[in-house]
Amino acid sequence: MKSEFTPPIGKISNMNGQCISLIGNDIDTDRIIPARFLKCVNFDSLGESVFEDDRKTLKGKHPFDLEKNKHASILVVNSNFGCGSSREHAPQALMRWGIKAIIGESFADIFYSNCIAIGIPCFTLPKKSIEEIQNYCDNQSLFLEIDLKNSSAESKDFNFNLKIKESSRKMFLSGEWDATSTLLDNENLIENKFNQLPYTQFNTNFL
Amino acid sequence: MSQDTLFDKVWDLHKVSSLPGGSDQIFIGLHLIHEVTSPQAFGALKDKKLKVKFPDRTVATVDHIVPTDNQSRPFKDNLAEQMIETLEKNCLEHKIRFFNIGSGNQGIVHVVAPELGLTQPGMTIACGDSHTSTHGAFGSIAFGIGTSQVRDVLATQTIAMNKLKVRQIWCDNTLSKGVYAKDLVLHIINKLGVKAGVGFAYEFAGPAIHELSMEERMTICNMSIEGGARCGYINPDEKTFSYIKNKLYAPKNEHWDKALRWWESLKSDENSIYDDVFKLDASKVEPTVTWGITPGQSISINQQIPLLDDLSPNDKLVAEEAYEYMSFKPGQLIKDTPVDVCFIGSCTNGRISDLRVAAKVLKGKKVSKNVKAFAVPGSEKVATEAKQEGIDQIFKDSGFQWREPGCSMCLAMNSDKLIGNQVSASSSNRNFKGRQGSPSGRTLLMSPAMVAAAAINGKVSDVREFIN
Known part of the structure; x- marks a missing residue:
């Protein structure tokens, strides 16, 4: 755990930080935050338990325990990262540890939506580029400057064109990624929809 | 589209x-x-x-x-x-x-x-x-x-x-x-x-x-x-x-x-368009068991755990991780793998029909003395129905513990957990590392009938040998 945690707020357009590489496909959300840590009514203390079991198994050699990664904020992963459970506790734990953006080969759907909803942009790159970054991180520190306006990531040695869903990119740039207020803007439309749906007419016991 | x-x-x-x-x-x-x-x-x-x-x-x-x-x-x-x-x-x-x-x-x-x-x-x-x-x-x-x-x-x-x-x-x-x-x-x-x-x-x-x-x-x-x-x-x-x-x-x-x-009026039209179609022959499917750490790593009961060379490049990384975590050797048969815990329940297979099928296998038989077996009905309604049909008694007579409804050892947020590197035969949905409550616990996913068969024999078994 690093300095005091402050959640992201408003427009997100630039992120500069050190990369932390985590190798493996299909890393599920049970591994990111084991279920026993879900016994909580807020997310505050999740940061210290991120990857708890994997870290214990690796006895200090897990990337999240290495001294050189202490200040890293851009997580670089392989394919289908965040599969399994819908627990938002997983990206919350990563964010509270210090992760501000994730670059990967691919992400599981629910994990991706959860990241967007809490202000962690997730970008994709082809397998080859990811491996290039991960190899580089083996021996030295990689600092990337991510610019969401043109979806680029740059360092002195690299220049990548990141991919991100256009809807997510726009939401971060406009600061509307915290969806509640945008959704509430359409309150009349929501009421209309409710009244139009066939089943709201015949589910008399339900209501 | x-x-x-x-x-x-x-x-x-x-x-x-x-x-x-x-x-x-x-x-x-x-x-x-x-x-x-x-x-x-x-x-x-x-x-x-x-x-x-x-x-x-x-x-x-x-x-x-x-x-x-x-x-x-x-x-x-x-x-x-x-x-x-x-x-x-x-x-x-x-x-x-x-x-x-x-x-x-x-x-x-x-x-x-x-x-x-x-x-x-x-x-x-x-x-x-x-x-x-x-x-x-x-x-x-x-x-x-x-x-x-x-x-x-x-x-x-x-x-x-x-x-x-x-x-x-x-x-x-x-x-x-x-x-x-x-x-x-x-x-x-x-x-x-x-x-x-x-x-x-x-x-x-x-x-x-x-x-x-x-x-x-x-x-x-x-x-x-x-x-x-x-x-x-x-x-x-x-x-x-x-x-x-x-x-x-x-x-x-x-x-x-x-x-x-x-x-x-709600079904897909006959000429509806799909982004993709995948076809398979269901008659060729056999009782299936997972051997690894993702639900995709499964084989038929009589198959061997795949060799690394048989897998696509993308699957190799996770397969290597799985062999090590599960302590299985490539080429090993999954059948006859000893199991320590048998769990029937979860949102995947904790309904009354699941319990009925398992009870049919268990009736008149005893759970192996090396196995801790427990059944967790999916809901209070399922539990009541099972009791009315005498299914709870069949489970208990066989040596299964009969529990109250909940998610239980599917994700082990309560006290139902694997200990150490125990192997479980489980009717749940995830065999992820540590999923069933022990950071080194090992999960083999299978149907409730197969879990019942494994409980009786104390090892992974072909349920078809029980139902003929």
Whole structure:
């Protein structure tokens, strides 16, 4: 755990930080935050338990325990990262540890939506580029400057064109990624929809 | 882009608006909540000074953290007690219907909603749980969401979401004797892989799917997410309608006729367009068991654990991790692998038909002395039904422990956990590292009938040898 945690707020357009590489496909959300840590009514203390079991198994050699990664904020992963459970506790734990953006080969759907909803942009790159970054991180520190306006990531040695869903990119740039207020803007439309749906007419016991 | 599938029809019907970023605002017809993923969402409502917009369209129960041995309050586990109290308080404050322990309707959320008739064709259903895809068995569009989206549904009854593509999975012929819905869905995930479903809804169709009972269909849709698809569904038919009829929250009298007319119009058109189609022959599926650390790493009961060279380059990395974690050798047979714990339950396979099938295998037999076996009914209703049929007694006579309803050792948030590197034969849905409560515990997923067979022999067995 690093300095005091402050959640992201408003427009997100630039992120500069050190990369932390985590190798493996299909890393599920049970591994990111084991279920026993879900016994909580807020997310505050999740940061210290991120990857708890994997870290214990690796006895200090897990990337999240290495001294050189202490200040890293851009997580670089392989394919289908965040599969399994819908627990938002997983990206919350990563964010509270210090992760501000994730670059990967691919992400599981629910994990991706959860990241967007809490202000962690997730970008994709082809397998080859990811491996290039991960190899580089083996021996030295990689600092990337991510610019969401043109979806680029740059360092002195690299220049990548990141991919991100256009809807997510726009939401971060406009600061509307915290969806509640945008959704509430359409309150009349929501009421209309409710009244139009066939089943709201015949589910008399339900209501 | 898909056209005229059930998914397209239900999506379009529930679309409230196109959002500036390009995603859609979708109305959620039924919102289910439980104790684990809702407290922070209620907290956020409080922070934003918002109310629950349609309290009648959210239904709550408690399942993940409940003990299955002694459910008297307060729970022995203080944190679990705090979570159930928080849910009780939130439901009371926001006037949300809550099926608590002892109500007769408590249980695993994905078992409870269908058995109450809350789950209906043509609805959108969301819940802070990835196995919400279960409800797609009724021709609803159902998917798991995170806590921020739970907040959004509470506050607006809508969520922002990108429309999914649709892949039809066509299952020809019928399943053979001793082969169940669980085997079929494990087979599908193995063939397509655990991430093929990312960005897709899965439509399960074909003669083999048509043949399945509603409970078996729920098993199939339940595990869509294990193939990467956050939503899986089956077009509704006569079986769907007769399952719902007379359930507590089913439409009644003249409303029933109206509902039925609408439901009958809901299936994918014959000439609908899919983004992808995958076909398989269900008669070729055999009893299936996972050997690794993802639900895609499965083989038929008589097969060997794959050699590294037999796998595609993409699968090798996880396979190597799996051999090491599971302490299995490539080429080893899965059959006869000794098991320490046998678990029958979960939102995948904790329904009455699952218990009936397992009881048939167990009747007159004894659980191996080396095995700890326990059965956890999916809901209070399932438990009552099982008792009426004498199924609980068959389980107990065989040496199984008979427990109270809950999620239990599917994810081990209560005290039901593996110890050390124990091997479990489990009717649940995930064999991830550490999933069943021990950081080195090992899970073999299989059908409830196969779990029963493993419990008797003390090792992974072919259930077909028990049922002839």
